[in-house]
Amino acid sequence: MWVYLNGEILDSSEAKISPLDRAFTFGEGVYEVIPSYNKKLFLFSEHLSRLKSSLEKTFIPFPQELTNLEEVIYQLHDMNGFLNQSFYIQVTRGVQEFRSHQADPVIDPTIFISSQNLEINPYRLNPERVGLRARLEEDIRWSRCDIKTTGLFGNVLSLHDPSKERVDEIIFHKDGIINEGSRSNIFFVKEKTVYTPSLEQNILPGVTRAFIIKLLKENDISIFEESIPIDFINESDEIWLTSSTKEIQPIDYINERELPKKNTESQIWKRILRLFD
Numbered sequence: 001m002w003v004y005l006n007g008e009i010l011d012s013s014e015a016k017i018s019p020l021d022r023a024f025t026f027g028e029g030v031y032e033v034i035p036s037y038n039k040k041l042f043l044f045s046e047h048l049s050r051l052k053s054s055l056e057k058t059f060i061p062f063p064q065e066l067t068n069l070e071e072v073i074y075q076l077h078d079m080n081g082f083l084n085q086s087f088y089i090q091v092t093r094g095v096q097e098f099r100s101h102q103a104d105p106v107i108d109p110t111i112f113i114s115s116q117n118l119e120i121n122p123y124r125l126n127p128e129r130v131g132l133r134a135r136l137e138e139d140i141r142w143s144r145c146d147i148k149t150t151g152l153f154g155n156v157l158s159l160h161d162p163s164k165e166r167v168d169e170i171i172f173h174k175d176g177i178i179n180e181g182s183r184s185n186i187f188f189v190k191e192k193t194v195y196t197p198s199l200e201q202n203i204l205p206g207v208t209r210a211f212i213i214k215l216l217k218e219n220d221i222s223i224f225e226e227s228i229p230i231d232f233i234n235e236s237d238e239i240w241l242t243s244s245t246k247e248i249q250p251i252d253y254i255n256e257r258e259l260p261k262k263n264t265e266s267q268i269w270k271r272i273l274r275l276f277d
C-alpha cells in the first residue's frame with residue numbers, strides 16, 4: 001500500500017513516525033475519512049472544512065502542505081488502484097524531543113494519509129439482508145466529540161471487553177438521551193418523520209448526516225434535529241446509522257432484542273440510499 005507522510009509518497013513499510021510524536025505521547029491528533037466512488041472523491045470540500053475545524057479547535061496550525069490535499073489524494077488513489085477507496089488523513093501536533101505537557105510552539109504537524117478498498121455497502125447490494133446488531137452503552141467519552149480526534153479510546157474501549165458480545169456498533173447515550181454510534185451518527189423514523197440528535201449534543205457533525213438531512217429536505221421528508229430519549233428506540237419504525245464508510249445501514253437488533261419489523265416496503269432508509277446513487 002502507498003501512503004503519504006510529510007510531503008512524500010512511500011510504500012507503507014517505509015513510512016516511519018517518531019515515538020516522540022505528540023500523537024503517541026499525548027494522543028494529540030485529528031483525522032478525516034473521505035470516501036471515493038469510481039475514482040471520484042465524495043463530499044471532499046465538506047471533509048476539508050471539518051478537518052480545518054478540528055485543527056482550529058485543537059490549536060494545531062493548518063499545514064501549508066494540505067493546500068494541495070485533493071491532488072495528493074488523487075495521486076494515492078491511482079497508485080493504490082482500487083475503484084472505491086476510503087482515505088484516512090491524520091494530522092498530529094508533531095514531534096517534540098523534550099517531553100512536556102506544554103507543546104513547543106514551533107513544531108510542525110505530522111501529516112499521514114493512507115487508503116484502503118472501500119467495500120460496497122452490503123445494503124446497497126441487498127436491502128433485505130438482516131440489519132446491524134447494536135448495543136446501548138453509557139457515553140463515557142470526553143465532552144468534545146465535535147472534534148474528530150484520533151484519541152478514540154472512549155469509542156472503542158468496550159469493543160475489546162472479552163465479557164461483551166461482538167456487535168456491529170455501540171450506541172452511546174447520556175442522561176437518558178441518545179448521542180450517536182461509536183463510529184456513526186444515528187437516525188430514527190417514527191410515523192414517516194425522521195429524527196436525529198441535534199448538533200448541540202456531544203456528537204460529531206457527520207458529513208454524511210448533513211448530506212442526508214439535505215436529501216430528506218429536498219424530498220419533502222420531515223426531519224427534526226432534537227434530543228431523543230432512549231425510549232424512542234421502542235417507538236421507532238426504523239433506526240439507521242450513517243457514516244462516510246457505511247453510507248446508510250439499518251439496525252435490526254439492539255441489546256440482542258430484535259426490533260419489530262414495520263412498513264418494510266416503504267422504509268425511508270431504502271429511499272435515501274437510492275437517492276445517494
Ligand code: PDD
Binds near residue numbers: 155204206209243244
Ligand atoms: N467515523 N460519529 C463518529 C463518532 C464517527 O467516528 C463517525 C465517522 C461519524 C460519521 O461521520 P461522517 O459521516 O462524517 O463519516 C459520526 C469514521 C467513518 C471513522 O472513524 O472511520
